[in-house]
């Protein structure tokens with residue numbers, strides 16, 4: 001297996017902690033809930049993209065890139081972490097193509113993009129295809145000027161990026177006691193690269209585990225297909241004889257709410273529950289919806305309460321800071337003004 005020989009650059013401190021969440025488990029009627037704290041990867045505010053970027057940035061450096069480009073929504077954690085990663089490896093230009101609703105304030109992830117000095121190309125209501133086309137066009141212009149641009153597809157979700165989570169699952173397997181080695185793993189799914197890496201990594205290093213992805217961005221079928229393709233690509237890269245069909249990948253699409261990028265009430269309630277039982281920070285776009293999935297699956301009896309459940313906390317906390325309006329009423333916030341006299 002070539003997992004340790006494919007070039008990778010260290011961007012964070014690993015392993016991330018694996019923590020038990022007994023108060024949240026009790027609320028959900030689960031015997032044991034473990035949280036894999038990938039929100040604590042140290043790169044640029046933390047999150048799952050650090051593991052993918054360790055491979056993608058190593059590739060960019062090997063190709064002598066002097067500009068890194070990627071795309072996402074205005075509150076993209078992936079874009080924010082790519083901007084930080086580019087700085088950390090000394091690539092001083094990072095261009096972010098951000099598509100979605102118009103925004104006026106630079107808050108949450110956008111504020112960090114600005115702090116990291118990324119160039120932002122805003123594309124109102126653009127599709128992924130629109131952003132990809134714009135990136136390709138700008139890369140062609142830059143190349144013609146003598147620069148060496150490196151494009152990272154949305155979410156860093158390529159077979160190479162997925163290797164980060166193959167390693168991540170090996171790391172998880174090494175952290176588990178024997179009794180916990182047949183867990184149910186739950187994680188949020190956007191561009192499905194994390195899911196792809198986890199699928200391959202679990203098959204290789206924790207074969208008795210099962211996994212349910214919780215879609216935060218639309219219907220399950222295309223995500224399952226993309227994950228299977230990326231998992232197969234990753235298996236090829238590291239030279240293991242594993243094959244995935246769409247049916248090997250389980251994703252529920254019952255919890256993404258109205259659409260990607262729009263908070264859901266269940267997700268927001270999950271944020272408050274996790275915050276108030278375990279002091280965890282989830283976000284309205286990814287991990288809150290993923291936790292809403294875990295809660296829903298526990299409450300509907302899909303999860304065997306005696307099975308160890310592992311929630312992969314993929315990060316996103318800067319995004320929470322952009323959604324204060326969502327929590328004013330829900331959190332029943334009241335300020336007590338003290339008498340000055």
Ligand SMILES: Cc1ncc(COP(=O)(O)O)c(C=O)c1O
Pocket residue numbers: 047048076077078155157188189190191192193194195286287314315316317
């Ligand atoms: C906090 C967070 N969780 C989960 C995901 C989903 O990961 P993936 O795009 O690999 O499916 C993302 C993607 O941007 C994210 O930022």
